[in-house]
Amino acid sequence: MAEMAVDSTMPTDSASAPPEDAGTDSEVPEAKTQVAQRDKESKTDEDGSSSVYRYIKEDLFTSEIFKVEIQNLPKYTGFNDLKKFLNKQGLNPHKIKLIGKQTFAFVTFKNQEERDKALKRVHGMQWKGKLLSVRLAKPKADPILRKRRREEGAAAAGAEPDPKKPSGHAQGEAEEEPLSTRIANAVTPLWQVPYGEQLRRKQQEAEAVLQTLSREIGNSNRAMLPWLFVQKEKNRNMCCPLEAIRPSPLQTEYRNKCEFVIGTGADGEDKTVGFRLGKYKGGSCAVVSPADTVHIPAEAKRVVQAFQKYIRTTPFPAYSPETYDGHWRQLTVRTSRTSQIMAMVFFHPQKLPEEELESLKNSLRQYFTEGVGKDSGVTSLHFVRTGQRTSAGTEDLPCELVAGDQWIHEELLGLKFRISPHSFFQTNTGAAEVLYSTVGEWAGLDDQSTLLDICCGTGTIGISLAKRVKKVIGIELCQEAVDDAKANAEANGLVNVEYHCGRAEEIFPTVLNALVSPNVTAIVDPPRAGLHSKVILAIRRAEHLKKLVYVACNAKAAMNNFIDLCRAPSNRVRGSPFRPVRATAVDLFPQTMHCETVLLFERVDYSASSAQTPDNSRKTDDNGDPRVP
Known part of the structure; x- marks a missing residue:
């Protein structure tokens, strides 16, 4: 079961990476002191610009400020294994990110109380023969701002290029390639x-x-x-x-489900619908049209083009993962052999009044049923409200039918299948x-x-x-x-x-x-x-x-x-x-x-003669491995 998911649009949605530094003392008072000190130090960069930790001080929820690092986990610990272990300690983790060969992990919680409970209960515990260590972890820096600050600092200092990164000449050559080539390399690297x-x-x-x-x-x-x-x-x-x-x-042209982000185009065009040239956690927000990609069917490209024309006529800007402002976030298009097309429009309402949202949905309906968008062939149009800390493709977001049929239908192996907006169907x-x-x-x-x-x-x-x-x-x-x-x-x-x-x-x-x-x-x-x-x-x-x-x-x-x-x-x-x-x-x-x-x-x-009978007298540990005396 696989989907081509849209890149996460928030710094905290992307996978956690090892923090730049972390507290070494697991005592809760010391942890609080470290957080307060980090907040004080992180208000501005050296040049006075916005901090790479700005997002944790906005009036928004982020679990990144309630993050710990658990070290010395048993080898090959799985996500579900760790979650089950934490649940047994009365803990309810918000996110878990295993690192390396699953010997340490970053775990975030929804509030300080849960985080502090983890520090107290798990630190020093034995699990499968391993003595666990827990310490406070620093929030992940905003990738866009961190990349920008490093580039500006390196340029100002005349620093030597990082040998692990492409040389300026090679990077320049890549950036001189047509956008169609660059996006093809990003989303279909074997094209x-x-x-x-x-x-x-x-x-x-x-x-x-x-x-x-x-x-x-x-x-x-x-x-x-x-x-x-x-x-x-x-x-x-x-x-x-x-x-x-x-x-x-x-x-x-084989994909029957495609997820497109909405943002500023790599060519500078506002409210561009397409794919990102890179991931947000890699410091990229630039969006390129899918017009020249080989795996997207022509039907989906027509919907993208029609939808892009529409949103550019509206006063609502694209949602910015950097500033958290704006509205248009994502367009998902599902196509089928039966010539039915579903479009799901993801929109952040911010503080718009309900009557303005109703007017917008009526405008969308009119555009795709009677206006220019009618030629795109959309037969099922849905409107999805998203939140600040919600990944645009999350399946628990309710869909509101705006126009057309509730579902589309597909034919496979001579059978007929109904497909809802959030249902999984092979792409x-x-x-x-x-x-x-x-x-x-x-x-x-x-x-x-x-x-x-x-x-x-x-x-x-x-x-x-x-x-x-x-x-x-x-x-x-x-x-x-x-x-x-x-x-x-x-x-x-x-x-x-x-x-x-x-x-x-x-x-x-x-x-x-x-x-x-x-x-x-x-x-x-x-x-x-x-x-x-x-x-x-x-x-x-x-x-x-x-x-x-x-x-x-x-x-x-x-x-x-x-x-x-x-x-x-x-x-x-x-x-x-x-x-x-x-x-x-x-x-x-x-x-x-x-x-x-x-x-x-x-x-x-x-019981079969060809099978090797196990030595049931051999003592094993919980993993089925022999115990060492």
Whole structure:
């Protein structure tokens, strides 16, 4: 499951980086003193300009002022592991950012009380044999202002160029390239690479993932070493065969969902709709039109052009992530094979009166239904209000239908699917058909099978396979997507499908425990971070679940999931392990380095003569690794 997300528009929305300095004392009074001193020192830069920490003193919420650094974490700690640990201490973190090999993390809280509680409770605690250290962390500096200050300071001092950065000549050459080339390099870095070579590189990436997984399985489950040795000998140090990558039927104009930011153009044009040349955290706000990008369909480009014309006729400026002023933030466009187009307009109301907002929505409606914008073909127009500290693409923002239909519809594998504004649907429909056909082939289903579709979105995978099985059970967090999935099952005449809305880690164990079918197969298509550890533990405990197809849009991020599926049984990880038996990559994102990786896992049958029986007498720690006396 993957989306091309718009760059975060606020300094605090971007991923945390190591602070420039941090307090060394975990005592709360000292922490308060450090914050007060930093605030005093950060009011202005040396030249009197606005501080790089200006945003923390605006009348706005930011968790950056309530941030701590937790050091000496157990190796390979996952996001969900750390969140669960903190929750057990009565803490409710706002954001967690793991650094390096997950041995330390930055954690922010919503208020000073929660932050101080973390300093008191976690510092000095032992977790999985590691003594934790907690200290106050400095807020992240505003990337734009920090970059500007450094450049001005370096120029004034006649400093030598940073050898880690492009030379002035090279940078100048890059900036002299046409904007169309620069934006293509930013959003589709492989656009000048022949497609065959793109596939070869992605195949190599998949091979590297499986070689890494081989090493990790060997470290976490020694009972599998004899099997693993054979697999590595046959498969070039990989833990299972890697089949040839499946190409995308379309290499250009394939994206059915595109998110465009609104800001000052790199050419100086105000209220430009398109893509950023770089990320905000890299110090860039310049926006370039998508007109010459190869992965965006012509239909979406027409909507962008029409919308840009409209907002330039209004008195409302684009929202500025640097000053927090302005209104227009983002345009999301969804297209389909059925020639339906959805447009979602993200607008910050600031302090505009309600009647002015109503007038604006009426103007939008008239423009796209009767005015110049009618030719863009928009059939579903939504208005989304955003806030200061809200990322423009956040899925919990309510959408208000302004004109047209509530949904758009798509056709995939001969089936029809309804899509709501916030529902997940693979962004490359043709390649999604290749992906789902592969999943269906590998799952080995029959009319007695029960299929668990975890992170099911609008139900595409489960619905495409429903006629082969006895029952499909889907689990999805987004209520809009669940509503769509139910409507899609009904529209396709299916009666053997049911859906549950909520967090997979909360619902999945209950669903599994209620199943009596001896023939259960799971298909998981999680977000980039992978499945919650609770889901993996529930899968391991469900011995009647013999087969699992894992669709990973970021296999490296899902590595902890793969390892936990395969690691040796322990007090924490109960049930026989799985092992990977088949893998392939499916290219859903031509012109970029991203692709989907599909792995088939099968439960190890220790009763079979071919399997290595584990040494159950060996004492293990909570991770399944042998204890050292």
